Amino acid sequence: MKSLVTPLERVVAALTYKNPDRIPAGPLVCGASRRVYGVTYDVWARDPVIAAKSLMAAQEMIGFDGFLTLIDLSVEPAAFGQKVIYPVESTPLSAAFKGDMLIKSIDDYDKLEYVDPKKADRMRDEIKLCEILVQTKGKEVPTMGFLYGPAGTLSMMRTLEKLSIDIAKNKSVVHKALKLINDVLIDYAKAECETGIPAIVLDVLYASKMIWSRKTYDEFEGQYCSKVADEARKHNTLIFLHNCGHGPYFDTMINWYKPHAISFHYVPDGCKDYYDTKEKYGKQVVLIGQLDNPRIVYPGTPEDVINHCREQIRAYGPGSGFILATGCEFPPNASLLNARAVVEATEKYGKYPLLCE
Amino acid sequence: MSAEEILAGLAKAVIDGDTDKAVQLANKVLEVGLDPYKAMMDGCGAGMKVVGEKYQNGEMFIPEILVSAEAMYAVMDILGPHIKVEDVPYTGKVVAGVIEGDIHDIGKNLLVMLLKASGFEVIDLGRDVPVKDFVQKAKDERAEIIAMSTLMTTTAPGMKRVIDILYEEGIRDKVKTIIGGAAVSKEFAKTIGADAYGEEVADGIKIIKDLMMAIKRAR
Numbered sequence: 001m002k003s004l005v006t007p008l009e010r011v012v013a014a015l016t017y018k019n020p021d022r023i024p025a026g027p028l029v030c031g032a033s034r035r036v037y038g039v040t041y042d043v044w045a046r047d048p049v050i051a052a053k054s055l056m057a058a059q060e061m062i063g064f065d066g067f068l069t070l071i072d073l074s075v076e077p078a079a080f081g082q083k084v085i086y087p088v089e090s091t092p093l094s095a096a097f098k099g100d101m102l103i104k105s106i107d108d109y110d111k112l113e114y115v116d117p118k119k120a121d122r123m124r125d126e127i128k129l130c131e132i133l134v135q136t137k138g139k140e141v142p143t144m145g146f147l148y149g150p151a152g153t154l155s156m157m158r159t160l161e162k163l164s165i166d167i168a169k170n171k172s173v174v175h176k177a178l179k180l181i182n183d184v185l186i187d188y189a190k191a192e193c194e195t196g197i198p199a200i201v202l203d204v205l206y207a208s209k210m211i212w213s214r215k216t217y218d219e220f221e222g223q224y225c226s227k228v229a230d231e232a233r234k235h236n237t238l239i240f241l242h243n244c245g246h247g248p249y250f251d252t253m254i255n256w257y258k259p260h261a262i263s264f265h266y267v268p269d270g271c272k273d274y275y276d277t278k279e280k281y282g283k284q285v286v287l288i289g290q291l292d293n294p295r296i297v298y299p300g301t302p303e304d305v306i307n308h309c310r311e312q313i314r315a316y317g318p319g320s321g322f323i324l325a326t327g328c329e330f331p332p333n334a335s336l337l338n339a340r341a342v343v344e345a346t347e348k349y350g351k352y353p354l355l356c357e
Numbered sequence: 358m359s360a361e362e363i364l365a366g367l368a369k370a371v372i373d374g375d376t377d378k379a380v381q382l383a384n385k386v387l388e389v390g391l392d393p394y395k396a397m398m399d400g401c402g403a404g405m406k407v408v409g410e411k412y413q414n415g416e417m418f419i420p421e422i423l424v425s426a427e428a429m430y431a432v433m434d435i436l437g438p439h440i441k442v443e444d445v446p447y448t449g450k451v452v453a454g455v456i457e458g459d460i461h462d463i464g465k466n467l468l469v470m471l472l473k474a475s476g477f478e479v480i481d482l483g484r485d486v487p488v489k490d491f492v493q494k495a496k497d498e499r500a501e502i503i504a505m506s507t508l509m510t511t512t513a514p515g516m517k518r519v520i521d522i523l524y525e526e527g528i529r530d531k532v533k534t535i536i537g538g539a540a541v542s543k544e545f546a547k548t549i550g551a552d553a554y555g556e557e558v559a560d561g562i563k564i565i566k567d568l569m570m571a572i573k574r575a576r
Contacts, residue, residue: 021466029397033361053565087458089511090458090509090511090512091511097460097461097462097484098485099486100458116453133535159463160463161419161423161466162463163421164419165420165424165427166419167420168420168421168423168424169373169385169424209415209418210418210419210557211418211419211420212419212420213418216418216420244539247415248558260498269415290543293510293540294510294539294540294541294542294545295542295543295544295545296544298510298513298540299544299545300544330513331510331511331540332510333510333511334510
């Protein structure tokens with residue numbers, strides 16, 4: 001029987017630390033939705049109407065509790081003119097990684113120009129996608145917009161490797177470019193928020209101990225991207241963060257962005273395990289995660305996924321403030337039965353009061 | 358300047374990512390007639406070992422490692438042509454690359470540079486490498502180990518294909534395989550029949566050294 005509680009009501013309850021009927025399930029089905037609608041990845045990624053129809057069909061079939069409008073991480077760089085490769089059945093990627101960088105040399109940093117997100121290639125598709133989902137399903141299913149942070153965006157036009165060396169040797173040109181990119185991202189966030197999305201997800205991957213130090217992160221992303229969060233707040237849009245890197249710096253992220261929720265794949269820097277993470281951060285931010293894609297969701301069976309979910313529900317569920325989700329986008333070519341298993345696990349083990357409480 | 362001072366200086370220049378100083382000391386190596394291979398291993402290699410440890414301990418990060426690597430490669434450019442092949446003790450040969458369809462290579466690049474600093478001969482196939490090329494190169498070069506990485510689950514099945522081809526070619530028992538990258542796991546490695554999985558770069562180095570020791574013991 002279909003639940004009388006809508007996904008929107010369920011998510012709002014979790015975000016306000018009230019007990020929903022069950023823990024919301026967000027397997028972060030994005031590119032995988034193309035398979036429900038029956039289109040190839042290259043088509044899905046370039047047509048916001050098809051992407052919206054795919055996401056809605058997938059939500060109807062799988063029953064997850066929110067839309068995430070992540071198309072891929074090349075949307076923002078494409079707006080600045082970075083070439084993108086569209087494989088038929090895999091995630092689109094920046095051509096920078098194949099040597100075709102928009103910023104080929106230090107001098108090229110200066111060539112970046114402001115673009116209007118509402119007109120820019122790919123950003124306008126993301127805005128349109130938010131608009132369709134909010135208008136069509138907004139009263140029942142929450143839509144979370146998506147935005148890749150300025151450092152991530154820049155690295156997609158230069159590669160992380162070269163950007164990291166530039167940071168060490170030519171920081172002034174990097175700062176100048178980041179300022180310009182961030183100005184565009186502020187307007188991009190504004191445009192996404194104006195569609196009526198209740199929340200926007202800022203991807204701040206580089207706040208991770210395997211990539212940058214806290215000091216580098218503060219200087220080369222935090223000080224900029226916090227202004228994007230400020231812009232979203234002006235529109236009463238909730239700030240969610242996503243970081244699927246190893247050892248995310250939760251303290252740094254909370255300090256810069258004051259988020260309502262953090263979506264994560266690995267235990268935060270300074271935490272031992274799920275329980276320690278809940279203890280240290282569970283009351284400061286709503287936790288979204290942290291199902292392990294490479295270990296369980298991608299290679300496992302639905303039964304493996306359900307067992308994994310149960311383990312996390314036991315650790316994170318008590319006291320609410322938790323959305324069960326994959327630690328990163330649901331693997332685009334994984335079995336959709338495993339996405340359905342996440343929802344089933346919340347139906348079976350995630351009803352409040354929790355059996356484990 | 359004594360040999361010890363030159364070696365210690367090279368290690369420090371690599372750790373500090375001071376390419377100018379590293380180049381100056383590399384030229385000094387040639388000027389005083391110090392063994393260039395010893396300078397590479399006991400100078401730069403020792404420095405990169407510290408860099409690898411600091412990365413694992415959270416004291417160094419990707420930007421700092423890359424700057425260190427730049428200093429090491431600058432020394433290699435100067436000393437490499439002066440190193441005689443017969444002077445180099447055999448540590449092992451690894452074919453490394455990012456699997457077909459994926460281009461995220463920073464983890465693979467870190468692995469390659471730390472393996473080289475540890476004395477391994479590494480054939481770096483780069484990124485988006487066709488699965489057949491891993492096997493062909495391992496055959497051509499008589500490499501003992503194939504190291505593959507990917508960040509995308511959509512391309513991870515290519516790793517199994519490499520292992521299947523090793524079987525088809527009848528050389529599976531001669532070549533060990535290790536996989537790594539954010540899209541894969543120990544469980545996935547087991548599923549596809551890979552010999553090992555490295556969660557982080559530092560694990561990868563240690564595991565490859567262990568695999569190599571096992572290969573040498575079996576010979």
